[in-house]
């Protein structure tokens with residue numbers, strides 16, 4: 001038996017840091033959406049102790065972590081804990097998304113593990129318990145469990161419906177720089193931002209981009225200070241024909257551009273490939289479903 005789950009890249013269309021908890025975690029208000037770009041996790045039943053193999057273009061970036069510390073293995077152990085599940089089988093993670101890059105790759109992998117092994121081991125875990133386990137694994141894991149456009153607040157555990165999104169082309173660009181999330185939060189020294197006011201729906205990308213332009217990713221200034229290549233990537237995306245909005249996702253360093261269509265994003269990617277062939281570039285679209 002072989003089962004597969006996709007772990008889609010999470011993009012923060014805006015991200016306001018609205019406060020700080022006594023334990024040091026930051027309170028956020030963010031609109032998280034998902035790209036068609038994804039890691040792929042496969043499970044094959046076997047009697048051997050559960051093990052993880054890393055594959056795909058970024059698999060070697062994680063190779064040293066293919067141990068028990070990997071978020072996938074931690075998610076598997078957490079899910080099995082207190083159930084009859086035996087930690088057996090073979091997991092293969094096809095790592096297509098750049099590592100530590102602000103698009104929730106590790107969180108999406110952990111969430112995909114919970115969904116996949118819940119099916120594989122016939123656990124029928126309740127949604128509330130899955131969300132609870134997700135929160136234990138990281139602030140972005142609950143939204144990645146849901147894997148649809150969602151407004152996240154708290155530190156990421158409060159999930160509310162997102163505005164209806166229009167069909168939208170999406171370009172993702174990463175210069176190859178890995179940025180540490182705790183370092184970016186630590187370097188942030190601006191005042192806290194308020195919660196955003198959002199409409200129920202956006203009829204088209206131009207209207208959405210117009211509204212988003214008045215919001216921000218509050219982690220962009222500290223991330224740019226730590227990693228100047230982010231500014232170069234953002235300026236380059238903004239100058240591409242048809243780009244409606246260029247912004248950094250999460251704590252970086254991946255940046256995104258919004259376009260009217262996937263075709264327009266693809267055209268922009270072809271131009272970009274000629275000038276910056278060494279960058280990781282993905283052209284596609286936003287996943288449509290909202291929470």
Ligand code: C5P
Nearest residue numbers: 024025026027138139140155181182185
């Ligand atoms: O939860 P996760 O492991 O993704 O977070 C990594 C680090 O990012 C945390 O240890 C914390 O330093 C910082 N962080 C934060 N506030 C959040 C999410 C993450 O301060 N809401």
